[in-house]
Amino acid sequence: MSNKLRLGILASGGGTNLQAIIDRIQDGTLNAEIVLILSNKPTAGALQRGKLAGIPTLCIDQRHYKDRLDFDRSMVAALTEANVELVVLAGFMRLISDEFLDAFPNRIMNIHPALLPAFAGLNAQQQALQYGTRITGCTVHFVDAGVDTGPIIIQAAVPVLRDDTVETLSARILRQEHRIYPEAIRLFAEGRLRLVERRVHIDPPVAKPDEALLSPPLS
Ligand code: GAR
Numbered sequence: 001m002s003n004k005l006r007l008g009i010l011a012s013g014g015g016t017n018l019q020a021i022i023d024r025i026q027d028g029t030l031n032a033e034i035v036l037i038l039s040n041k042p043t044a045g046a047l048q049r050g051k052l053a054g055i056p057t058l059c060i061d062q063r064h065y066k067d068r069l070d071f072d073r074s075m076v077a078a079l080t081e082a083n084v085e086l087v088v089l090a091g092f093m094r095l096i097s098d099e100f101l102d103a104f105p106n107r108i109m110n111i112h113p114a115l116l117p118a119f120a121g122l123n124a125q126q127q128a129l130q131y132g133t134r135i136t137g138c139t140v141h142f143v144d145a146g147v148d149t150g151p152i153i154i155q156a157a158v159p160v161l162r163d164d165t166v167e168t169l170s171a172r173i174l175r176q177e178h179r180i181y182p183e184a185i186r187l188f189a190e191g192r193l194r195l196v197e198r199r200v201h202i203d204p205p206v207a208k209p210d211e212a213l214l215s216p217p218l219s
Helices: 016-026 045-052 068-081 098-103 124-131 166-189 209-213
Strands: 005-010 032-039 057-059 086-089 108-112 135-142 152-159 193-196 199-202
Touching (some): 032 045, 045 057
């Protein structure tokens, strides 16, 4: 087996975050290998993107399973079989059972389109618009037993503009997602993330944290 970090990516949607990770692997920024792309939706664009990139894909259709635990067991079996070292949720719109968490302790990451702990759960961009915040963004975090409550690895902020719709705001957030998700995986791959209680320390500290980890200046 190579020394590349073995990623299993779970996605339910279009897969632009998956694509950003594929691109960073291909351009040599990220020393990792996607060994499996799993989706719960047969029509997920992520499966198409995986096939185009020559990556093994698997659809585990939840409709064919009697309950969530049964479904999760079959995902864990596929990820274990592929010797996955880090599970990456990239627009995976299902909750993860305790059994799944126990199979990959502190080895499941998620990206959420808001600055957690604000606007957890579904439709985070719409929540931010409705609430009227001036700033929102995205968060990469480790997954724990709660909904979007796990230890935060990287966040990036974007402005909310007066005429924003869910679509324009989501697009602005996605551009930052595509930047910080591969970066968080790179830090994990380099063994630089250390969990202290619920805080994630980065070893050694990044030289210019504002450049590496936070957003460009708001404009
Ligand atoms: C992303 O905005 C991601 O943050 C969000 O789904 C989108 C997936 O886009 N995830 C969640 O809302 C999870 N609760 P993609 O399929 O183009 O990567």
